[in-house]
Amino acid sequence: MARSRSGTRNTRGPRRPMRRGPNESGSFHPVDPAQRGAIEIPASITVKELAELVGVNPADIIRELIKSGIFATINQAIDRDTASLVTTDLGYEVSETVADSQAAEGGGEVPQEPTGREEIMEGDDPTRVVTRAPIVTVMGHVDHGKTSLLDAIRKTSVAAGEKGGITQGIGASEVEHNGRPLVFLDTPGHEAFTAMRARGAKVTDIAVLVVAADDGVMPQTAEAIDHARAARVPIVVALNKMDKPDANPDRVKTELSEHGVYIEEYGGETPLVAVSAKSGMGIDDLLETILITSDALVDPKADPKRDAVGTIIEAELDKGRGAVASVLVQTGTLRVGDVVVVGETFGKVRALEDSHGKRLPKAGPSSAVILLGLSEVPAAGDILRVVADEKAARAIVEERKLKAAGRSEGTGRATLEDLYRQIQAGQTKELRVILKADVQGSLGAVTHALDQIQTDGVRINVLHQGTGDITDNDINLASASDAVVVGFNTKLVGTARRSAEAEGVEVRLYDIIYKLSEEMEAALRGMLEPEEVEVVEGRAEVRQVFRVGKSTAIAGSYVTDGRIVRGGARVYRNGKLIATDRIDSVRRFRDDVREVATGFECGIGLSGFHALEEGDIIECFTTQMVARAARS
Ligand code: GDP
Numbered sequence: 001m002a003r004s005r006s007g008t009r010n011t012r013g014p015r016r017p018m019r020r021g022p023n024e025s026g027s028f029h030p031v032d033p034a035q036r037g038a039i040e041i042p043a044s045i046t047v048k049e050l051a052e053l054v055g056v057n058p059a060d061i062i063r064e065l066i067k068s069g070i071f072a073t074i075n076q077a078i079d080r081d082t083a084s085l086v087t088t089d090l091g092y093e094v095s096e097t098v099a100d101s102q103a104a105e106g107g108g109e110v111p112q113e114p115t116g117r118e119e120i121m122e123g124d125d126p127t128r129v130v131t132r133a134p135i136v137t138v139m140g141h142v143d144h145g146k147t148s149l150l151d152a153i154r155k156t157s158v159a160a161g162e163k164g165g166i167t168q169g170i171g172a173s174e175v176e177h178n179g180r181p182l183v184f185l186d187t188p189g190h191e192a193f194t195a196m197r198a199r200g201a202k203v204t205d206i207a208v209l210v211v212a213a214d215d216g217v218m219p220q221t222a223e224a225i226d227h228a229r230a231a232r233v234p235i236v237v238a239l240n241k242m243d244k245p246d247a248n249p250d251r252v253k254t255e256l257s258e259h260g261v262y263i264e265e266y267g268g269e270t271p272l273v274a275v276s277a278k279s280g281m282g283i284d285d286l287l288e289t290i291l292i293t294s295d296a297l298v299d300p301k302a303d304p305k306r307d308a309v310g311t312i313i314e315a316e317l318d319k320g321r322g323a324v325a326s327v328l329v330q331t332g333t334l335r336v337g338d339v340v341v342v343g344e345t346f347g348k349v350r351a352l353e354d355s356h357g358k359r360l361p362k363a364g365p366s367s368a369v370i371l372l373g374l375s376e377v378p379a380a381g382d383i384l385r386v387v388a389d390e391k392a393a394r395a396i397v398e399e400r401k402l403k404a405a406g407r408s409e410g411t412g413r414a415t416l417e418d419l420y421r422q423i424q425a426g427q428t429k430e431l432r433v434i435l436k437a438d439v440q441g442s443l444g445a446v447t448h449a450l451d452q453i454q455t456d457g458v459r460i461n462v463l464h465q466g467t468g469d470i471t472d473n474d475i476n477l478a479s480a481s482d483a484v485v486v487g488f489n490t491k492l493v494g495t496a497r498r499s500a501e502a503e504g505v506e507v508r509l510y511d512i513i514y515k516l517s518e519e520m521e522a523a524l525r526g527m528l529e530p531e532e533v534e535v536v537e538g539r540a541e542v543r544q545v546f547r548v549g550k551s552t553a554i555a556g557s558y559v560t561d562g563r564i565v566r567g568g569a570r571v572y573r574n575g576k577l578i579a580t581d582r583i584d585s586v587r588r589f590r591d592d593v594r595e596v597a598t599g600f601e602c603g604i605g606l607s608g609f610h611a612l613e614e615g616d617i618i619e620c621f622t623t624q625m626v627a628r629a630a631r632s
Helices: 005-012 047-054 058-067 080-089 146-157 190-198 219-230 249-258 283-298 390-411 416-424 440-452 472-481 496-503 513-525
Strands: 039-041 044-046 077-079 094-098 135-140 172-177 180-185 206-212 235-240 272-274 309-318 322-331 339-342 345-353 367-374 383-387 430-437 459-467 484-488 507-510 531-548 552-565 567-573 576-588 595-597 601-606 617-626
Touching: 039 047, 039 080, 044 047, 044 080, 047 058, 047 080, 058 080, 077 080, 080 094, 135 146, 135 190, 135 219, 135 235, 146 172, 146 180, 146 206, 146 235, 146 283, 172 283, 172 367, 180 283, 190 219, 190 472, 206 219, 206 283, 219 235, 219 459, 219 472, 235 249, 235 283, 249 272, 272 283, 339 367, 339 390, 345 390, 383 390, 430 440, 430 472, 430 513, 440 459, 440 484, 440 513, 459 472, 459 513, 472 484, 472 496, 484 513, 496 507, 507 513, 531 601, 552 576, 552 617, 567 601, 576 595
Parallel strands: 039 094, 135 180, 135 206, 206 235, 235 272, 430 459, 430 484, 484 507
Antiparallel strands: 044 077, 172 180, 309 322, 309 383, 322 367, 339 345, 339 383, 345 367, 531 552, 531 617, 552 595, 552 601, 567 576, 567 617, 576 601
């Protein structure tokens, strides 16, 4: 598991002094950090619980969180890394041991919840890590100037020696500011960002939120804020189009705070830079601010000496060259000749190229390159890993394919039923929800209803809410964040239904509020535990009864419909039920078999009832765990 920022932070400078004496906080009496032992923090903890654990006012915790770009309410659950960070920032020591046994890692490949704040990747050697360039995604409402801003950034700050025009897209652009590199992903927008995240990729260190000063916070601005927040990626606001006469920065700043983005000028921690993509004004300042924010909140690190790990940002099939993929190397060094596994495909790196098509022998952390040599075209967001050899690669790919097959059978993501199991196992304390409603009024009514739901220690966390139809975008966010999508008076549009099925994202649609809150509450309380449902598998007619010993009988039978398997049995004689029992054995000739289909003969042995007669009908049934019927 990746080391959290909290683990290395202490070496970076003096801890912030406590700003509040014991008497100013009413009933709270904070312990002097120096006298307090190390604090053990569980895998997930609410702000309120953390405040109690540490012995400070919850407001202090919230303030510290805001400084890190996290806006949490008092009852919101935060993960251990975040909690440790805040606790350390408050001057307390955090124990390396984890208070909650559930926090022990399960050996999963991808962390449960990408935090976007992990400076060291799993497998990096802490003694070898170096600072790498921050990777930045530009987000914002359509026409607010995302593309223009990216162009302006590339124009003013293309790294030395890179001039002369880009010849091929490598999915990301490296620029330089004061001699320091930054990498911008070429595809702006939270759609691409979240689609990648839904595949497990976590590439972005900083999100630049572009807001047109003459237009203000619009629906996609709000979405972008939620998407960045769900990924725990710090935001830098680029207030664009400042050259326009009707630019109204104050209005935009107020609107941002209404959406929980508190800019520095208003006492918050989110930096805002006024820019004009058209004139180039403020671009240098923006780059500077991104670097400062990255240093302060992310401090991205990588280990250049290890085997590479990266993410595919674009890929296509080229007639002459086969699968062409742009890879963003996140840690390690990727070399020609390396064997790599990418999603469910693998290959040997035949060539690496830069944006000019120049062949490179290797590519280090935070560099984007074209990779040739994969046997199939991977998907954007697929994670690339260097492995020992082709044998290892093949084994990993096989296993992934099996796992993927399992997932498509619906065992993957968060569902309401699944949530119950997670609560029971102590693995989660919240139900994450993406909420869509037809109009603002009903959205308000639904959130109010959800707020009323109280259950022990488990709560609903609405990651994103909005009006309108449920789109692919909502499904991707849900998939990336292990959330369920709840729709009120709304529907799935476009390919959203298909995506939801493919991703295993649960979507629940309602048109009555009390039904909605009833089911959410039931989910939290574990009432949606799967039901045992009886399924009739088939019937067989007894043709001949063989006595085996005194008390046992085998019924030579003919399967008239469905199939006969080991499971429950009901025996009917002249249309009347005369016994309920279990089928212990099913035989074809001398062999025990798992099932016998319609039109075949078989021997059926029941476990308790042996008074079978010719002409009896044996009905075979099984019980299956079935999710309780959801309204849809
Ligand atoms: P995107 O949809 O967010 O990528 O927005 P674009 O970059 O395509 O820009 C949308 C429109 O706004 C285009 O007509 C741009 O020329 C214009 N635009 C972008 N930035 C600025 C700016 O700083 N000032 C002015 N006046 N226009 C801008």
